[in-house]
Amino acid sequence: MNIRVYKDKITARLMGVIAFLSCLILVLIIAGLYYRSRPVLELKPFLELLTSGSWHPLRQEFGFYPFIMGSLWVTGVAIIMAIPLCLLTSIYLSEYAPGYLREWIKPLIDLLAGIPSVIYGVWGVLVIVPLIKDTIAPRVGSFSSGYCVLSGGVVLGIMICPIIIHVSLEVFRAVPRELREASLSLGATRWQTIKQVVLRKARPGIMAAIVLGLSRAFGETMAVLMVVGNVPRAPGSLLDAAYPLPALIANNYGEMLSVPLYDSALMLACFILLLVVLLFNIVARIVLIRIERQM
């Protein structure tokens, strides 16, 4: 057989195997996490673990409620902040900005996505935390150390902007030009066209972009951990400290493993985190793939 053809076949096989292996790794991780979290799952039913608020590893009480609430609060603030910012940015870039400007700004935004998260964390500690402690908290007549849900949310909100802008920009660009022209030719203004045609057509894609942002926010560890305060109590307000799941894992894994079942509880936290993030990603990807097919 011709040696080139032979090489081609071997490379194809090899790459196939590697691709398969990387999928396999994901499955193995999920299985492994599940396996290692079984001891704590045997201790109490899953639902009770999720809804119990008492976290006392030494007494073998592992209630994940504070951490889940911490994650939800911080992610919620982040997404509420990010949505208007990102939508306005991508609407401007897609509908109003001249082509050359869009082509310049797009890579810049993608560059933001590549900034290491610890740098966002440092920025949060240096800028956001003092701002909240010295200015915002006193303004609303309460006290806060600055290490709180709001700081985490703000830092995260900024962090997830690049991905949401990137995806929603693509979604807007996928809306056929003729559709805009149809609306314009009926005497609609640009803004009317955007509101009633472009946004409507783009809605599923925008949802997908937001869900991708959510999953990024939900799983983000470093930047959040540095600014949220890490107190294992469910937050009651924006100015309370929180302790999101990823922070719990990163802070404690490898430190208190002599405590029985502690390791297993952290594995369960990993398991929950992974499932949520995977689920969000899969849903978003499916929507986006559908949109691409329609083009």
Added chain:
Amino acid sequence: MEPETHIRVKNLNVYYGKDHVLRDVSINIPDKRVIVIIGPSGCGKTTLLRSFNRLVDTVDGVRVSGEVMVDEENIFDPHVELTHIRKKMGLLSQTPYPLPMSIYDNVAYGPRLHGIKDKKKLNSVVEHYLKIAGLWEEVKDKLHTPATQVSIGQQQRLCLARGLAVEPEIILADEPTSALDPKSSRHIEESFLRLKKDYTIIVVTHILRQARRLADYVIFLYCGELIEHGPARQVFESPREKMTREYIQGVIS
């Protein structure tokens, strides 16, 4: 004597970046007739059509000089109000693009933009224009289904109804039947022939047979230049220019 006219084009030049795609086009478009623009692919037919309602503006890096007078108003004047100009013209594109909403809302879209809110009024407007476009009987029981769920031919007639609903004086159609089956094409052609007593209809086509069926007046473009224009009979039967004759005989395409 010149026929009455709403649209007068004077020394129109359009550039896409460095491409000079319309060269010094001047013409008076006669009213209440079917005007057909013919010419080989890439000669600027679409561009000319899209100059009439300034949709050329949406292209990045486009430059226009010259005048297009619509009702004695130069639409390329920077102070002109675009929505008002565009409302005067209905547009049919090559493939129908229904808006992402129901059949009813597609037709009601324009009237709503221009301030009609009253339910009863809207209902009657929608019915009226769907009838004019010859679509009413087929869709009257599913007015509230998404417009993308009807056939392509029906979608094109829906787009016609949608365009008519803003009460334009002019209909611009860019190869409106090229994506349709023969039967739907005939529907569209018939509507044009019916509508021409009330509207000025400008159709781009490169199907010569269709041009002969529809045209009262013919405009022949070649490489961005206006080669010949005149009443259909004259242009088809005794063209003045050699190039027109060759195009009509199929020597050049």
